[in-house]
Every structure is written in C-alpha cells, then in structure tokens.
Amino acid sequence: MRRLQISIFSLVFIQFCYCHNSTIKARLNKGFFDFFSKAGHKVVDEEIPKIVFPTIHAPIEASVIQGNISLQNLNIAKFKTPKIAFNLTDFGISWKSHAGSFDIEGDWEAHYYLTFLPFWQKQHGWVNAIASGIRVNLSATAFVVDHKPQVKIGDCTADVDNLKIRIGGGFLPFIEDLFIPLINSIIKKAIHEQACETAKNVLIIEFNDFLHSLPSRVPIGNDFFILYSFASNPKSTSSYFEGEGIVNVVYGNMTCIPERQKDWNDAGPNPRMVTAWLSESIANCLLMSAHKGNLTHFLIDKNTQEVARYLRTSCGIIDICMGKFFSQLKKMYPNQYVDLNFRTYSPPFMMLENGTVTANFTFAVDFHVNPMAKYKKPLARLIVETSSTIHPYLNGTRIYGELGNMTSSLSEDFSTIGHMSSLFLKAFQEVFSLSARLAINAVIKKGLPIPIYDNVTIAGKIC
Template sequence: MLPLYLFTYFLVIFGYMETVKAKSPGSKAMITNNGLKYVKEKSPGFKTRITSNGFNYANRVAMDTLVANIRTFSVPDQHGESGSFQYDLTNLRVTGFTEPQSSILILPGAGLKWTANGAGVSMHGNFRYTFRKRWLPTIRGSGTFDISVYGLDFSINMIFGVDVNGRPTIAASGCSCGIYRVKIKFHGRWAWLYNLFSRLVENRVRKILINKICDIVTKQINEDMEKKLASLPVTIKIFGHFLLDYRLLQVPTFQSSYMETFHKGEISWLGDEREAPFQPHTLADIGDTQKMMYLWISDYMFNTLGYAAQMHNYLVLNITAADLPPNQRGILNTTCTSFLCFGNLIPQLQKNFPNSTVELNLFSGRPPTMNITPGELKVNCSGKIVLYARQNDKNRTYVMSTMATMETTVNVSVSNERVHGKINGIMLLLNVTDSAVGPINSRFIQILINSVLKAVLIPKINEFGNKGFPLPVTGKIRFVNTSLRLLKHTMVIETDLKYMG
C-alpha cells in the first residue's frame, strides 16, 4: 500500500515480485530476497487485492508527481567542444512539459511496468562559445537558446519484495528512455552561425535528458516510494495492550487484472507475541475487480484478540453502582425504591443485607469467539459472574455464583480507514451454581444481570468497537465509495481510493 506512494498500492500494501512464481497462499514456501529468508507456513488472516482500476489511479497520481518534478528540476551547466569550437550551456531550465500517455501494467506472474509515451519538454538557457583557429582571430559570443524535445518515452519495471521482518520493499529495474527529436534554436547577433552547430548541442541535450528522466523515475521508486513503504506500519499497537500484526507472509501474486498480497492478520499481547493455537480458515473468494482495492479480514484476526486477552486475564470486569448511569443505579440496591431491583426480585438479599448494594465480578472462562457467516457476525463468550453485597460498613459479603453464556450479533462498518463494530443485541443464559442465601429464582437473576450488562458491559465493549481496528494505510490515503460484505469466516471491504497528498 504507496505512500503507500507511486500512489496507491504501492502505497498501501505490496509485497514482492521475484522472478520465481509465488506458490499458492495455502502452501509452505521459502522466499529469498537479497539473501533474506521468510517462511510462509499458514493461511493469511488478512489479504488485499489491488485491481487495474487501482493501478490506473496510482498512475495518474504518480504522473502528476513526475510532471511536478520535471517542471522544477534544473540541468547542470554543460561544457562541450568539437575541433576548434567550444561552448558552454548555462542556466538551463524547463519552461514547459507535455504530459505523456502513461500506464501501470500488470505483468502476470512477474510484477508491474510503468510506461509513458509521447512526452514533450521545452527548455530555455544561456550559451557562450569560443572559436579558435591558428590563422584566424579568436571569435567569442553569447546569447540565449530554446530547446524543444518531442516524443520522449520511458519504461521501467517495479520489483516488489518482502524483507526478513515481513516488511514490503520495492525496487526499480530496467529503465529505458528514448527521444524522437530534439530541436534547438539560438538567439543572438550571430544566431545563423550558432545554428550551424546546433546538431552538436542537440545530441548533448538528448543524452542529458535520457539520463535525467531515468534518474528521476528510478529515484521516485527506489527512494521516495521505498522510503514511504518502509514507514508503513506492519505492526500496530491497539487498545493500549495489544499488537496488530500485518506482516506479509509471502511475495504478492500478479494476475491479469490485479495484484494480491497475503498478511499474517493476527493480534497478540504487547510484549508476548506467541501465536494462537488455531489457524485461520480459508478466506472466502470473490472475483470482483471493479473497485480499486479489496481487503479480506478473517474472523481469525478477532479470535486471536480474544485469545490474547484471555491468556493475560484482560477479560475481567468489576461492576459497582458507580459504573451505572445515575438513573439506573437503583438496580443494585437491596432495599428498593423501584420494582427492577435486586432486593425486590431476590428477597433474601433485602432480608440478609438491608440498605446494601450488589457488586458483580465478571470473569471470562474461555476466549470469546467470533463467527462470520454470510450476512451476519456473531460473538460468543462464556464465564463466571460472582455477586457480593457491599454493606454500609464497607464490608463485602459473598452472595452467589453463576455461569453465564452470551451470544451477541454485531453490526460492522468502515470509516476513517478503520473497521468499527457495535453490538446489536445479546442473548444471555445464566445457571446459578452456588448460593449463600438459599435457592435463587434463575429467571429473576437473569433479568437483573441482563439489565446491568446492558447498562455497563455493552457500552464498554462498544467503546472498543467505536475506536475500531486500523487498516494498513497511511494518513494520505482515504477510502471512498466503500462497502462491506460478510461471507463465510470473512469480512470483505470493497473501496476506491483517494490520495490526499
């Protein structure tokens, strides 16, 4: 992905094109880049597709950048001689540039080629000359000149790679440049004489421009784009304690109308990057190529988040009256002023712990799991809820324990280059496993705890969902005309792109 910054995907995600054809994403492959080795051992949790439409847009942005560079570059002063004639060209500057017809071509199984045809350049500068012949007096003169260049073409290949850390690389290869015609016209008192030597200067200018164009294009790829790729985040800190891993698993593959990249797509605890003990499902396949870019996100990514959180005891929550909105805090009272209240629905609490408040300790029993099916996203979790009574003397007394399972549906959306989620509804099932106050009506305790969770837990989860998962793009790329599809174990984001540079 390129500024991700020929633009777009060079801009955004990228990988590497070797002369060897990449193996299918499900296989194990050893990839060697400049002596570095990177092993792909499992299916991706995240995949991208950049289409021909995306590269066409990247080409427009890249060409705008190239045109701006050419219009501002300065040519070093030049000195030349032929026999008795010596000349100097100084203060050369570009006065006009005709944009070429250009394209970024996908080379199936190979990489990308950037080509441009029919560019024109106009230049202006100063000259001075000296003519010496042993039997003639030395002749000197100076003036100005204008140069017109027609039919300037160039072609360059782009080679994508993956370094040992799964970070993308890009390199230029095989730049060629040609010029159909160069015409120079001198201005000054002896212009007719100067123009006798125009062919010498035209050949010199042709050589300068051919070298300069390849230098500019190669620099744009090898330095500008490579620098921006090197700054792309392949691991991103999220939610304060977790690390989102977008490292590449292999070199990208190139088909006739798109390039695809394959990424780890896993979330771990910050400082503990052990992998989850389960594998991603095969990502659902779609053949669409109308949008500029497609992103596949496996439910594996979110399930690794749940696993890391569970392994580090992150999924623990204590709920007190202070956590509820002021108008709902009465739910936790044992002496009640409203019907929906622990003291009313569980009379033992009102009798044994009058004028007290109930506190809930929630513990996840196993990692929560997400399951994406066509058109629907569900999250399942289970754990233990322990209730205590907090009395006026601040002592806390154990009341009961219940095992809980919860299933929730989640609405997902994409904005600001992040995936956001919001809980749509929950289904809670409780089973009282222990009670210090005698038999408990499971139906009543479920009503009460369900009300508390809706007031406290769900808003906390939605707060995380509102922050969203960052997608691997830089700040200069914006998603436009974006849509989202839910398929089997897969979330697919379809979008066009806009470069804000």
C-alpha cells in the same frame, strides 16, 4: 458472506474470512490503477520539476569545427503533465506516459577551432529547449525484504517526439548554428538517461528507504498497537495486484500468534478498486490481549436504568429483585443495591462460519454491595456464557460491530449469600442477558481504528 464495502477514493470490499497463516490480503484491482492513471499526474507534477541535470560534456566532431562543448545549470523551467496509464501484467506493473511538454533552461560553453583557422576559441551563452511528446515506459516489480515491501525498477525508456533548441549569447551566430544539432542530441540523451536514472536511483531508493523505515508496530491509541509484516512477495496478474501479510492488534507489549486457517475465498463477481480480506485472528488477538490486560470490565449498577429495579436487596411482594432470592443478602444489606461487575472469564473469540460472524464471550459476574468501591469483596460469582452474531460496519476510520441475536446460559461459580437456585437463574436470565449485551456492546462499540496516511479518506456502508 457478509461484506463491508468501503470507499477509498472509490469503493473497497473488506471481507471477513477464514485464511491460512496470513491474517490479511489486499488486492488492488484494475479500477485502482485506472483511477491512478487519472490522478498520477499529481505525483509527476511534484517530482519531475525536481530533476537536476548534471553538467554534460560532449566532443565537437564536424567537418569544419573540432573541440568540445558543455551544458550546465540545466533545469526544468516549465512543465505540462503528460497523460499517464498504469498497466498490469503477470510480471508486475508498467507505467506509460505520452504527450506533455517541458522547457529546459541552462548555459552552454564551447572550446573549439575551425579547421580553416587552426587556433582555439571559446564561446558561451544560454540555451533553451522546448520538448513535447514526452514518452516514458517503465516497469516495476515488488518484493519483500525483512517482512517489508520493496520495489524494483525493470525496463525504462524515456524519449521526446519533438525538441526545439534556441541558443544565444555568443558573438558568432553562424558558429552557434553549428552547435544546435549537437545540443539537440545531447539534451535528448540527457532526458532519457536522467529520467530513468532518477526513477531507478533516486525516487525508488528514497521510496524503498521509506518503506523499509516504516515501523512494524504502529500505535493506534490507548496503548493498543497494530503489528504487521508481509508474508510473501506480492502477486501480479493482468487483472489485479495483491499481497498477503500478518496483521495483529494487541495491547501493550503483548504478542499474538495467528491460528492456521483455511484459504481465502473468492473476491466476488464485481470487485471494486481494492478488495481486502481480514482473518478472524485479528479480532481474536485484539480480544485476547484486551482480556489479558484486564481491560474488559463493565459495571452494571443502580444507575443502569434498564435493570436497576432488579438489583435491589429489598422489594415488595409482587416485585422481583435480588433480595427475594437471597435471604441472607436481604437480611445483611436491607434497602440497598447490588453492583454487577462484568469481566471476561476467559479470552473472547470470534468464529466465521457460512458468512456469519459469531462472537463468544464468557463473563464472570461478581456480586458486590453498592458501591463496589467500598464493598470490594464479592458476595457471589455467576458465569454467563454468550454467543452472539456481530454485523461489522465502517464509520469514519474505524470498524465497529453491531450486536445481533444472542443466546446465553448461566451457572454458579460460588456464593456466600446462599445457593443460586434454578428459579433465580430462570427469573434473572433476561436481566443477565441484557446486562451481557450492554457489556459486549461496550467492547465492540469502541471500534478498531484503521491507520490512515496522507490525505486518503475512507467511507463505507454494509452491502
């Protein structure tokens, strides 16, 4: 099967295939997560310094001192990114980090009394904590709600290997030294709780809200829209993470129901970062809505150099032109030209068989005296049925088609200028085939845009 190989940060395979109710399947292979293990620090660098620690209160219960202490205004002053690794399992995705460091700054306040001096005292000052060897283990699964993806955090642990505490500001240094082990324990506990709390109840909630707010109808220009929904919960294995969805491209307010087709084929022996399967239904919905929206018009006239000489109503004895086969046309409109107005007669459709993309177009070709804007009533109509091979390719952020071999057949629909003889159809077979190629190219060269978010870039080639 012909594949369209694309690079999204690296390489992606897009395969056009037969499939079931879904019209698209995307598989994130191990290489994708290996890449983000290297690039994930960009997300961490942005999010970790935003963590806000709440005011923490703890009792002081030592042999010589009793009371309570609070840590407040804690913030991350410096941060060195840990090393990050994504792992795939049959149950979801796990995220691990190690190494890295950060500095925490804030204030402390203690209310206490010494057992040998039973009256309450108060001290306050600053605290600085340097944490190194940050270890975070987090697992997540994905699921679908209202046909949109959501993420759920599973297990989460966060610890540090080393934590150095310095405090100051008080007036009794030996009392401050008694607080250091307690503050050390408090901050370690805060790191664990706040990191996982932030992951579960802040970042994931915001991320899920963002995913749920994504429009299921995305404009892509010229009043065309991509409609999408997720068909089922994603699947995770030790080698890949994949999900299926229903994606269609339609015009205006139209809708399209995908056809039931066969299962997805294999990803191939050398999958890249991402493998995507696209159903023929996506292209067929696009073509159907373009047909229903009367968008598939193409005019062949005297300005079309490849066929202009054949469109004359009058020509010499040894020349071939329209007038030679229609005496009424030559008599009524001498020394003029015929405009051929191509439009789809029925919805075009594509078929995928044995790895080949075949496009089937049926055109109604209306004959008008040039200029058509003045002579609006057609003199005759020819039906041109074509079957062509299409080679998809990527350019920028659009998928285009390159027209390959094409076969065509001609038949008369009606004529007010005389019968379309077999001699005429044979003589003009090549003219109408060439015109049909121009019309089909006008459709497939517009391309299908791929929505791109943030700074993701795509480049590709046929392989």
